[in-house]
Amino acid sequence: MLLYDYFRSSAAFRVRIALALKGIAVERRFVHLLRGGGEQKQPDYLRRNPQGLVPALELDDGVVLTQSLAIIEYLEALKPEPRLIPDDPVCAAQSRAAALAIACDTHPLGNLRVVSYLETELHQGHDAIVNWRTHWATLGLAALEGLIRPAPFCFGREPNIADICLAPQVFYAERFGVPLDAFPKLRTVAAACAQHPAFVAAHPAAQPDADQAPGQAP
Incomplete structure (x- = not known):
């Protein structure tokens, strides 16, 4: 593949x-x-x-x-x-819901093509873009804080699809200066992910193309 x-x-x-x-x-x-x-x-x-x-x-x-x-x-x-989708049907639905809350409702509002449209077509300046990113990222993270049950991952002792979506969103928040102080449960999960070998290996900083020219990306 x-x-x-x-x-x-x-x-x-x-x-x-x-x-x-x-x-x-x-x-x-x-x-x-x-x-x-x-x-x-x-x-x-x-x-x-x-x-x-x-x-x-x-x-x-x-x-x-x-x-x-x-x-x-x-x-x-x-x-x-x-398993990345839990066997238990309720936990599976909850994990998918948390993943979708990030992948469908939060992440798209701050990705490259949306921000580029704000800049080039709607002529929004730097401060407006920062406010846009912070508003939508904070709103999404606040919702996620209420959805998860860290133990220490989002829904138990092993990572699943919810954690797979959470870790990149936390990376995005930290990259663009979105405060995480109000989200203790998210910080607990993020800390667990940061110590897991699979998440470490997948981190943007560990990728072969990470030495490319800097710029704004999703």
């Missing part, structure tokens, strides 16, 4: 965590979201993922999977252990 990846993408970060937890090795091709106006917008990549987003996972038969949570569900079916 071939993973189209970018080190600072929250969505790609999720998939890297899942791969590390599952112990699944893949080839990787790096798609720089800023170089040359964005390599994700190039025709060759758009043929694989018409959305022009990362990650994308190309299977051995040429089929390409997109959307991080769909890819994670595929990996769960491909290699059921260790």
